[in-house]
Amino acid sequence: MRYLPPVAVALVLVTAACGSDDTTDAAGTAVTVDNCGVDVTFDAPPERVVLLESAPVTIMHELGVLDAAVLRAGAFPEEYYDDETNAAIADIESLGEDLDTSGHLQISQEVIIAQQPDLVLGLPDGITREGLSGVGIDALIQPVYCPEGVDATTFDDVYEQIETYGRVFDRADEADALVGELKDRVAAVEAAAENAPERTAAVLFPTVGGGSGYAYGNRSMAHPQLEAAGFTNVFGDVDERVFEVTLEQIIAADPDVLVLLHVDGDPAAVKDALVSLPGAEDLRAVRNDDILVQLFNFTEPPTPLSIDGLERIAERFLP
Structure with missing residues (x-):
């Protein structure tokens, strides 16, 4: 099976200027969210949510609103969540887990519309905001996937996304508490990295079945993750979020550490996809086995899972 980033459209859907300038109307009842330059207004917290991606789950769970998700579609790997969250996900009716060879969800817009949700989280291929809004269904996507480019991603993007969900679901206090906890966790890793030796790293998405795949530049969540863990x-x-990379480019950069991302499947196969390439033995990270394989959402898009991923990097490579 050939793995490509679930953001294979990422070469086009680069990190975007999707502000979180939310406003409340004069009566204090309606919340308007600027999502990818589109104003989405909520007269009340959503009660019928369809999850078309796994990334929002941790925020919804921590805010205590995961029970608003009545349907889901796609893959929700258990490794992302604790037992309580996995149990809650299992109770949400699934519309299917049909993924193509690139890891993209395959589902028709008509199927979603027939469920009559008031909010859809995620817009996989074939489902559009315009098509849903035409029948009264709101949609929100991760700002990192907005179709128009933005500046570099930082941990502030995680915090802003949480605060936006806090306003949409009327859980502002819970959102503030969660942001404070996550900031403390990031600070703890940064403090641990202060005494670490200077090292370099790269975050890659290998192509299983041939080719060296993709690398992540300074507009990806991978960049602040590496910096917080003390890596260059x-x-x-590279002023891009994700881009095709050759083995020759990786060898020329010769990072001390490699973080390999994948959507599903056997982590060993993901690692082997890189280390088995002719010439990969020239990489010091391969020679020293300084390689971490982890699921995609542990890096992108910016959510609390990105802090989990940061801690996994720190646990694997920091003293």
Whole structure:
């Protein structure tokens, strides 16, 4: 099976200027969210949510609103969540887990519309905001996937997304508490990294079945992750979120550490997809086995899972 980033459209859907300038109307009842330059107004917290991606789950769970999700579609790997969250996900009716070879969800817009949700989280291929809004269904996507480019991603994007959900679901206090906890966790890793030796790293998405795949530049969540863990991103001078990379480019950069991302499947196969390439033995990270394989949402898009991923990097590579 050939794995490509679930953001394979990412070469087009680069990190976007999707502000979180939310406003409340004069009566204090309606919340308007600027999502990818589109104003989405909620007269009340959503009660019928369809999850078309796994990334929002941790925020909804921590805010205590995961029970608003009545339907889901796609893959929700258990490794992302604790037992309580996995149990809650299992109780949400699934519309299917049909993924193509690139890891993209395959589902028709008509199927979603027939469920009559008031909010859809995620817009996989074939489902559009315009098509849903035409029948009264709101949609929100992760700002990192907005179709128009934005500046570099930081941990502030995680916090802003949480605050936006807090306003949409009327859980502002819970959102503030969660942001404070996550900031403390990031600070703890940064403090641990202060005494670490200077090292370089790269975050890659190998292509299982041939080719060296993709690398993440300074507009990805991978960049602040590496910085917080005390690493210099060897592709930090690339003003892109994700881009095709050759093995020759990776060898030329020769990072001390490699973080390999994948959507599903056997982590060993993901690692083997890179280390088995002719010439990969020239990489010091391969020779020293300084390689971490982790699921995609542990890096992108910016959510609390990105802080989990940061801690996994720190646990694997920091003293």
